[in-house]
Amino acid sequence: MMYPFGLGLYYSLTSYWLQYPNRFRFVWFDNYISLISEPLFARALQFTLGFTLVAVIVQVGLGLVVALFLHARVPGRNVLRALMLMPLMMPPVITSLMWKIMMASTNAGILNHMLSFIGVDPINWFGSTQGAVVSVLIIDTWGNLPFVSLVLLGGLQALPTEPYEAAQVDGAGPLAILRYLTLPLLSPFLVLVMTFRTMDSLRIFDVIYATTAGGPNDATTNLLFMAYQYSFQWFQMGKGMAQAVVLLMLVVISSYVLMRLWNRTAENAA
Amino acid sequence: MASRLAIRQRYLWNAVLAAAAVLLLVWSLFPFLWILLTSLKAPAEIISVPPKFVFTPTIANYTALVMGEQQGQYASARPDFPSFFLNSMIISFGAVALSIAAGIPAAYALARFNFPFKNALAFLFMSFRFVPFIAFVIPLYILYHVLGLYNTHLGLILAYQLISLPFTIWMLRSFFMEIPMEIQEAARIDGCSAIGVLVRIILPLSGPGIAVTVILGFMFCWNAFNFPLMLAGRQTFPVTVGAIQFISYEQVLWGQMAAASIVAVMPQLILSLLVQKYIVRGLTMGAVR
Numbered sequence: 001m002m003y004p005f006g007l008g009l010y011y012s013l014t015s016y017w018l019q020y021p022n023r024f025r026f027v028w029f030d031n032y033i034s035l036i037s038e039p040l041f042a043r044a045l046q047f048t049l050g051f052t053l054v055a056v057i058v059q060v061g062l063g064l065v066v067a068l069f070l071h072a073r074v075p076g077r078n079v080l081r082a083l084m085l086m087p088l089m090m091p092p093v094i095t096s097l098m099w100k101i102m103m104a105s106t107n108a109g110i111l112n113h114m115l116s117f118i119g120v121d122p123i124n125w126f127g128s129t130q131g132a133v134v135s136v137l138i139i140d141t142w143g144n145l146p147f148v149s150l151v152l153l154g155g156l157q158a159l160p161t162e163p164y165e166a167a168q169v170d171g172a173g174p175l176a177i178l179r180y181l182t183l184p185l186l187s188p189f190l191v192l193v194m195t196f197r198t199m200d201s202l203r204i205f206d207v208i209y210a211t212t213a214g215g216p217n218d219a220t221t222n223l224l225f226m227a228y229q230y231s232f233q234w235f236q237m238g239k240g241m242a243q244a245v246v247l248l249m250l251v252v253i254s255s256y257v258l259m260r261l262w263n264r265t266a267e268n269a270a
Numbered sequence: 271m272a273s274r275l276a277i278r279q280r281y282l283w284n285a286v287l288a289a290a291a292v293l294l295l296v297w298s299l300f301p302f303l304w305i306l307l308t309s310l311k312a313p314a315e316i317i318s319v320p321p322k323f324v325f326t327p328t329i330a331n332y333t334a335l336v337m338g339e340q341q342g343q344y345a346s347a348r349p350d351f352p353s354f355f356l357n358s359m360i361i362s363f364g365a366v367a368l369s370i371a372a373g374i375p376a377a378y379a380l381a382r383f384n385f386p387f388k389n390a391l392a393f394l395f396m397s398f399r400f401v402p403f404i405a406f407v408i409p410l411y412i413l414y415h416v417l418g419l420y421n422t423h424l425g426l427i428l429a430y431q432l433i434s435l436p437f438t439i440w441m442l443r444s445f446f447m448e449i450p451m452e453i454q455e456a457a458r459i460d461g462c463s464a465i466g467v468l469v470r471i472i473l474p475l476s477g478p479g480i481a482v483t484v485i486l487g488f489m490f491c492w493n494a495f496n497f498p499l500m501l502a503g504r505q506t507f508p509v510t511v512g513a514i515q516f517i518s519y520e521q522v523l524w525g526q527m528a529a530a531s532i533v534a535v536m537p538q539l540i541l542s543l544l545v546q547k548y549i550v551r552g553l554t555m556g557a558v559r
Binding site for chain 1: 287288290291294295297298299301302304305308317319320321397399400401402403404405406407408409410411412413489492493494495496499500509510511513514524527528531534535538539541542543546549550553554557558
């Protein structure tokens with residue numbers, strides 16, 4: 001498995017056009033330099049980081065709410081829990097196609113139709129820059145919210161009961177219990193889902209490919225999609241690979257940061 | 271008076287909870303339901319304004335899917351969905367079989383033996399879960415053209431190992447580690463070799479764990495999109511890439527795409543009911559039980 005990767009690393013230092021194999025030559029870091037100086041690169045980097053930040057906050061936040069909700073004694077909890085598995089195991093591409101059908105930009109789209117009841121004008125979901133970003137976020141959240149909530153729910157159900165009894169004896173309110181008891185106890189699980197969601201958001205591809213294809217006006221082009229365009233639309237393999245290496249470094253850095261966070265919470269919990 | 275207020279508050283609270291439950295239900299279920307409806311509609315009904323909830327259902331989209339025909343007027347794009355389905359089956363089964371064969375000894379070694387760089391190795395496998403796939407696809411694409419593996423089932427099965435092998439190793443490792451060490455030690459004292467322990471003790475005892483790993487691994491392979499998008503051609507497309515073929519330059523076959531989506535997720539829905547309890551464990555590679 002390491003061999004193709006090493007080969008890729010080498011390609012990232014070469015000028016390699018698939019259509020012109022004769023022009024293959026070693027160019028050191030030219031690919032990296034020309035990439036970084038490109039205006040699209042800055043925008044893609046910005047979108048990648050911004051999207052990851054927002055997606056993780058929204059999904060972990062909502063996921064926590066859903067987990068707490070399912071943890072409370074809600075009627076039909078088991079049914080809800082089982083139904084939440086449905087979005088979870090669907091191929092992300094299929095999820096995207098489903099939402100694409102629902103998000104048709106005219107009133108024929110069921111989503112716009114439903115929004116019209118509460119007085120919202122038809123939204124141009126994939127056609128406008130902001131609409132496209134929001135659409136990708138919604139679709140990604142639909143597919144991954146169950147993951148976050150189910151992991152956190154598992155965490156909640158594994159918590160010890162004694163501290164809660166003590167807190168009730170002391171007369172702590174529900175919000176105080178949440179803030180000073182549940183969240184600290186749950187923090188290893190929170191870091192875990194944050195790690196998984198961060199890594200997956202940094203390299204989100206399926207949803208973007210199936211819905212917006214990076215557009216409109218490159219508004220939803222992230223680093224991964226840019227690398228895909230370079231290598232598989234314009235067949236500049238060297239440049240695409242250089243882009244992939246940049247993204248990989250980003251992933252390594254964030255995994256390092258999250259790992260540190262993980263160690264800290266583990267120490268605190270112990 | 272005070273108790274009345276408390277009762278009222280409780281009713282209110284219950285109403286809020288019920289509303290939230292309904293909201294959650296609609297949010298998780300509605301997209302699926304709507305696509306099911308769409309897949310039963312004729313083309314004109316799909317784009318009708320306002321959207322229709324009541325209509326005469328037709329299975330034309332499904333028959334078109336199975337026959338590999340299309341209702342549209344353009345012949346250039348003709349997704350051959352049955353063969354996509356078969357491709358998905360072949361590739362996913364092949365990938366899981368290979369991963370299990372290679373993963374059992376690896377997981378056993380990581381779970382029960384001490385050797386240098388053991389943890390580093392385990393984490394290397396884990397890190398494949400997080401690597402942006404394109405870092406592998408580009409070199410593989412070039413390599414596959416040289417080796418003649420491009421657009422072949424074997425090539426895809428090998429590429430899918432990046433998805434299924436790390437997962438298999440970590441899942442099996444977590445299942446193997448649940449088996450008490452004492453049983454293994456007892457067997458060793460009775461003269462069982464290391465491989466004998468694996469074959470006679472570990473494997474029989476972790477049968478259910480292996481079954482879960484196989485099913486979940488199959489599901490992850492079924493979901494794969496990136497590798498086949500770039501390493502497969504029309505003859506080897508799985509359902510994920512196949513479903514997107516209903517969008518072409520000339521037209522979008524919404525009805526057939528909806529039907530294809532339904533068919534493509536069916537195995538996932540059935541299998542996920544089977545392994546309900548283990549899905550979270552699988553998605554976190556054994557980290558959360």
